[in-house]
Amino acid sequence: MTDLTHMTLADARDALKAKKISSVELTQAHIAAVEAARPIGAYVLETPDQARAMAQASDEKIAKGEAGPLEGIPLGIKDLYATKGVRTTACSNILANFVPQYESTVSSQLWRDGAVMLGKLSNDEFAMGSSNESSAFGPVASPWTPPNWSAEKAKAALAGDKKGLLVPGGSSGGSASAVAAGLCLGATATDTGGSIRQPAAFTGTVGIKPTYGRCSRWGIVAFASSLDQAGPIARTVRDTAIMLRSMAGHDAKDTTSVDRAVPDYEAAIGRSVKGMKIGIPKEYRVEGMSAEIDALWTKGAEMLRAAGAEIVEISLPHTKYALPAYYIVAPAEASSNLARYDGVRYGLRIPGKDITDMYEKTRAAGFGPEVRRRIMIGTYVLSAGYYDAYYVRAQQIRTLIKQDFEKAYASGVDAVLTPATPSPAFGIGEKSGADPVEMYLNDVFTVTVNMAGLPGLAVPAGLSSDGLPLGLQLIGRPFDEETLFSLGEVIEQAAGRTKLPEAWWA
Amino acid sequence: MSVDQATVRRIARLARIAVTDEEVPHLMGELNAMLSFVEQLGEVDVTGVEPMTSVTPMAMKKRVDQVSDGGYPETVTGNAPMTEDHYFLVPKVVE
Numbered sequence: 001m002t003d004l005t006h007m008t009l010a011d012a013r014d015a016l017k018a019k020k021i022s023s024v025e026l027t028q029a030h031i032a033a034v035e036a037a038r039p040i041g042a043y044v045l046e047t048p049d050q051a052r053a054m055a056q057a058s059d060e061k062i063a064k065g066e067a068g069p070l071e072g073i074p075l076g077i078k079d080l081y082a083t084k085g086v087r088t089t090a091c092s093n094i095l096a097n098f099v100p101q102y103e104s105t106v107s108s109q110l111w112r113d114g115a116v117m118l119g120k121l122s123n124d125e126f127a128m129g130s131s132n133e134s135s136a137f138g139p140v141a142s143p144w145t146p147p148n149w150s151a152e153k154a155k156a157a158l159a160g161d162k163k164g165l166l167v168p169g170g171s172s173g174g175s176a177s178a179v180a181a182g183l184c185l186g187a188t189a190t191d192t193g194g195s196i197r198q199p200a201a202f203t204g205t206v207g208i209k210p211t212y213g214r215c216s217r218w219g220i221v222a223f224a225s226s227l228d229q230a231g232p233i234a235r236t237v238r239d240t241a242i243m244l245r246s247m248a249g250h251d252a253k254d255t256t257s258v259d260r261a262v263p264d265y266e267a268a269i270g271r272s273v274k275g276m277k278i279g280i281p282k283e284y285r286v287e288g289m290s291a292e293i294d295a296l297w298t299k300g301a302e303m304l305r306a307a308g309a310e311i312v313e314i315s316l317p318h319t320k321y322a323l324p325a326y327y328i329v330a331p332a333e334a335s336s337n338l339a340r341y342d343g344v345r346y347g348l349r350i351p352g353k354d355i356t357d358m359y360e361k362t363r364a365a366g367f368g369p370e371v372r373r374r375i376m377i378g379t380y381v382l383s384a385g386y387y388d389a390y391y392v393r394a395q396q397i398r399t400l401i402k403q404d405f406e407k408a409y410a411s412g413v414d415a416v417l418t419p420a421t422p423s424p425a426f427g428i429g430e431k432s433g434a435d436p437v438e439m440y441l442n443d444v445f446t447v448t449v450n451m452a453g454l455p456g457l458a459v460p461a462g463l464s465s466d467g468l469p470l471g472l473q474l475i476g477r478p479f480d481e482e483t484l485f486s487l488g489e490v491i492e493q494a495a496g497r498t499k500l501p502e503a504w505w506a
Numbered sequence: 507m508s509v510d511q512a513t514v515r516r517i518a519r520l521a522r523i524a525v526t527d528e529e530v531p532h533l534m535g536e537l538n539a540m541l542s543f544v545e546q547l548g549e550v551d552v553t554g555v556e557p558m559t560s561v562t563p564m565a566m567k568k569r570v571d572q573v574s575d576g577g578y579p580e581t582v583t584g585n586a587p588m589t590e591d592h593y594f595l596v597p598k599v600v601e
Contacts, residue, residue, distance in 0.1 A: 101581045213562045255567045324544040344594050349587035355597045360524035372523055377540050379521040395557035437543045453561030
């Protein structure tokens with residue numbers, strides 16, 4: 001049965017089509033793996049009955065020759081996506097009992113194409129975090145164990161408070177952990193500042209944040225609307241390409257969704273990268289960057305050069321301002337978006353002596369500390385007298401960040417290569433000190449991409465000296481995800497697919 | 507810029523989040539850590555730079571101003587903590 005949960009999505013699809021396996025047996029193997037992995041905490045809700053029914057329907061469609069592009073493929077869905085009739089919480093107590101009466105556009109497209117839902121995946125509360133530790137359901141463990149830990153030691157920690165085990169990254173930590181642990185063939189995720197790419201890099205999986213507007217945001221719990229994008233995490237570059245084709249597309253219900261044909265992304269896999277110009281931004285060589293990350297970056301550039309690409313140094317001068325500007329723009333938008341949680345139309349309600357008291361008590365009880373902090377900073381930077389100094393200035397800097405990329409692309413650069421994260425995964429409980437900024441620095445390489453609305457792909461490129469996965473990031477021109485898939489495939493082939501951990505938890 | 511305890515209370519009030527006396531000093535420290543982190547933005551010359559309003563150049567899509575959905579109040583109020591006859595119930599706001 002283990003074999004079925006460690007297939008690539010592409011191989012499973014082909015085996016289903018050739019009727020070598022059935023979706024029911026593929027799905028059943030995943031349901032069993034998910035049950036055995038409960039202590040990891042990747043799933044916050046399992047939907048085995050629904051999964052079996054969907055698998056049965058898929059097998060019937062396959063038999064009739066009516067299979068969709070994802071027919072019979074078991075997937076996990078980040079708990080930020082509204083799923084009709086299936087509890088959706090954004091991993092917040094304020095939505096603990098929320099059962100959507102509608103389906104998000106992106107997930108509805110996955111079901112349209114035949115995918116099977118295994119359940120809902122954990123994330124940082126409202127997608128605010130880089131370690132999945134702010135989930136109201138508790139932290140999620142990475143299937144990767146800390147250096148020199150025995151399976152027994154890891155199992156004991158898993159049975160306790162999980163301290164010392166590795167974080168899967170965040171906010172899409174449940175998605176990354178589930179994909180790396182063989183608990184689904186692929187997962188949906190979202191990325192506002194790095195929430196797809198950083199967890200993918202931490203877990204040896206592949207993740208792509210598409211261009212802003214490529215996927216509909218309708219039905220996905222909003223964090224920062226001008227930055228949020230949906231995307232997949234899977235075990236290979238090809239698998240993410242297959243998923244993105246189903247997830248992308250115009251939606252009249254999201255005014256920022258772009259009306260543009262969705263290419264066959266999978267066709268870009270294996271396409272030659274000969275003659276492509278790859279930019280290496282010198283500003284990403286940040287102070288204190290480990291020699292290991294620097295070496296990985298050089299190795300990645302060499303892999304692309306060996307495939308015929310030309311490597312050029314470029315300058316993105318405003319890089320260092322992206323993260324601080326993000327920590328104005330994102331909280332400002334969050335404070336506005338999260339104003340809707342007031343205990344009136346849905347979600348938690350704590351009674352008060354009047355309506356204001358009810359609002360204040362409800363929101364104090366329902367939001368966790370990180371969310372409260374971000375709402376408050378957002379409220380402050382938008383308040384009278386500070387709006388120009390903070391918010392307007394941050395949006396001006398955002399324009400400068402975008403112009404940096406535009407200049408690089410105008411000079412003929414096809415894509416940009418950078419490290420995905422400044423370090424490999426850290427331990428649960430390791431970065432929960434008094435200074436929230438320490439955690440925010442995880443997104444230093446990914447956040448520029450959201451600020452500029454560009455597509456970014458994280459692909460595993462090797463292991464650290466401690467044996468933990470490290471990833472590289474490819475940044476593309478707007479709506480040129482195809483180039484990222486072609487280049488990502490080159491790195492995946494050259495680096496060799498990361499060997500994912502055995503199921504020590506079962 | 508940094509915030510004092512009175513400002514923290516004012517922000518919490520604006521954000522409609524109740525804070526206890528014990529939480530205020532702690533929150534003040536965290537908010538000031540964030541504000542000190544973003545302070546470096548002050549060194550960027552932004553003279554004449556347009557603030558970004560849309561990351562993708564696109565015209566705002568519009569639709570005809572007419573009812574296109576609805577007629578299912580039970581679904582709309584289905585997740586509400588308190589309802590009566592398809593109305594959301596809140597504490598009295600007008601004396």
